[in-house]
Amino acid sequence: MLFNDTIAVNPVLKSERVSVSLKTLIDLAKMATRIRLHKGKHRAQQSGGYVSRFKGRGMEFDEARLYQPGDDIRSIDWRVTARTGKTHTKVFREERERPVFIAVDNRSTMQFATRGVFKSVLAAKLASLLAWAAEYQGDRIGGQVFSEQTCLELKPQNGRHAVLRFLHHLVEKEELSQKVSDRVSSVLKVTLDAALARLAQHARPGSLVYIISDFRGLNDAVDTGIAKLSQHCEVVLIFIYDPLEISLPAKGRFRFTDSDREVIIDTYDQQRLLSYQQHFQQRQQHLETLAKKRGLTLIQCSTSDEPVQCLR
Numbered sequence: 001m002l003f004n005d006t007i008a009v010n011p012v013l014k015s016e017r018v019s020v021s022l023k024t025l026i027d028l029a030k031m032a033t034r035i036r037l038h039k040g041k042h043r044a045q046q047s048g049g050y051v052s053r054f055k056g057r058g059m060e061f062d063e064a065r066l067y068q069p070g071d072d073i074r075s076i077d078w079r080v081t082a083r084t085g086k087t088h089t090k091v092f093r094e095e096r097e098r099p100v101f102i103a104v105d106n107r108s109t110m111q112f113a114t115r116g117v118f119k120s121v122l123a124a125k126l127a128s129l130l131a132w133a134a135e136y137q138g139d140r141i142g143g144q145v146f147s148e149q150t151c152l153e154l155k156p157q158n159g160r161h162a163v164l165r166f167l168h169h170l171v172e173k174e175e176l177s178q179k180v181s182d183r184v185s186s187v188l189k190v191t192l193d194a195a196l197a198r199l200a201q202h203a204r205p206g207s208l209v210y211i212i213s214d215f216r217g218l219n220d221a222v223d224t225g226i227a228k229l230s231q232h233c234e235v236v237l238i239f240i241y242d243p244l245e246i247s248l249p250a251k252g253r254f255r256f257t258d259s260d261r262e263v264i265i266d267t268y269d270q271q272r273l274l275s276y277q278q279h280f281q282q283r284q285q286h287l288e289t290l291a292k293k294r295g296l297t298l299i300q301c302s303t304s305d306e307p308v309q310c311l312r
Contacts, residue, residue, distance in 0.1 A: 017117045025128040025167045028307075032132030035311050037100065037139070038208060038236055038297060064088045099156040100134040101203045101233075102127045102166070103144040105192070105213030106173045114244040116304035122240055123212045124170045125307040130210055131163045133311075139208075141166055144199050145173045148189040153202045192217040196225030205232035212238040218286050227294055236297040238310075239287055243302055245280045248273055 064077040067087035080088040104127045110120040117125075127143070134141050142156030143166045152173070154166055192213065203209050209229055215222075215237075229235050248254070248267045256263045267273050284300075291298035301310040 017113065017121065018111070019118075020121045020124045020171065022167060022171045025124060025170065026164070028125060028128045029132045031308050032129045033136060034308060035129055035133040037130065037133050037137060038234060063091050065091055099140045099142060099204055099207040100130070101142045101144070101156060101199070101207045101209045102130050103146070103195070103199050103209065103211045103213075104170060104173075105195075105211075105215075106145055106147045106170075107190075107192075107216075108148060109214055109216045110240070113242050113303040115242070116302065119214055119240045119242065119303055122301065122303055122305075122307060123238075126212055126238060126240075126301065126311065127170060127210070128167055129307055129311055131166050135160060135163050142202075142207075143169070144195065144202065145169050146190050146195040146198075147173060151190050151195050151198055153198065155202075156204075156207070193219060193221035193225055196222055196229070200225055200228045203229060203233055207233045208236070209233045210236045210238060212240065214240050215283060215287060218283055223290060226290060226296070230294045230296060235294070236299065237287060237291060238299045238301060239284070240301050240303065241280070241284075243304060247277055 064080045065088060067076065067089045071089045075090045077088045077090045104123050106120055106123070110123060111118055113119060113121075116122070131141050131143070138158075140156035140158050141162045143154045145152050145154075150173070152169060154162075154169065156162070157165075192215065196211070199209070199211075211226075226235060226237075248265065251267060253264060253266045253268075256265065265272070265276075287298055290296070299310060301307070
C-alpha cells in the first residue's frame with residue numbers, strides 16, 4: 001500500500017481490499033452469468049458443447065461421403081444417395097467439452113495496491129468469475145495457483161465441486177502469501193517462467209488457458225513458455241496493474257510499505273520518475289507485442305476496475 005502523512009486507512013475497508021474470503025468468491029457466481037468465455041479453434045476430447053476435430057456420431061453434421069464397409073446403416077444419407085445413385089453415409093462432427101485452465105499469480109508483487117483492491121484480490125475475483133462462467137457453460141475447470149514458495153496445479157474437473165475446490169485453493173494461497181511473503185529471501189523462489197513452464201506441462205492440448213498476473217519478471221523464458229502454450233491451447237493474458245505504476249504523483253515524497261519494509265520515492269527526482277514510468281511502459285508494450293505475435297487475447301485490468309467489466 002501507499003501511505004503518507006495525509007492518508008488515513010479505515011481498518012475494515014482495508015481488510016476488504018487486501019484479502020478475499022471464500023464467501024465473496026462464491027457470491028460472484030450470479031455475476032458470472034454475464035460473462036461469455038472465449039471461443040477458439042482448439043478442441044478437446046470429451047462430451048460437451050464444443051465442436052471437435054474428431055469425427056463420429058454426434059450433434060453436428062459434417063459431410064456426406066461414399067458408403068464404406070462397416071458404416072452404420074442408420075447414417076446413410078438417403079437424399080444424396082437418391083440424387084447420385086451411389087450410397088452415401090452422413091459423417092458427424094462430435095461436440096466435446098473444453099477444459100478451462102486458470103493460472104493465478106499470487107507472488108508478493110501481487111500483494112499491492114494504492115487504490116481499489118490488492119492485485120491479488122482482483123486476480124482471485126477474476127479467476128472466480130471465469131471459473132463460474134466455465135461451469136455454467138459445461139466446461140471442465142482446472143487451475144494453477146503459484147507464489148514464490150509453491151506452485152499448485154488442479155486437474156480440470158466437471159461441476160460445481162470443481163469450482164469450489166479451485167476457489168478454496170485461491171483463498172488458501174492468498175492467506176499463505178500474506179503470512180510468508182516477507183520471509184522468503186532464503187527460500188528457492190518460484191519464478192514466473194518456472195510457473196509457466198509447469199503450466200505448459202499440465203494444460204492439455206485444446207484447453208482454454210487464462211493467465212492472470214502482473215507479469216513482473218518478463219524475460220525470454222516467459223515468452224518461450226507462453227509460445228509453447230499457444231501452440232496447442234487458446235491463451236488469454238490478463239494483465240493486472242495498479243494506476244500508480246503508470247505514473248507517480250507529481251512533486252512529493254511518498255512512502256511505500258508492506259508493514260515490515262519501506263521505500264521512500266521522491267518524485268522531484270525527474271530522472272528517477274521517468275525511469276519508473278518507462279519500466280511499466282516496457283512491460284506493457286512487451287505483452288502487447290507478444291500477444292499480437294502469437295495471436296493471443298490480452299486483457300488489461302486496473303486494481304480500480306470492476307472485474308466483471310474487465311472480462312466483458
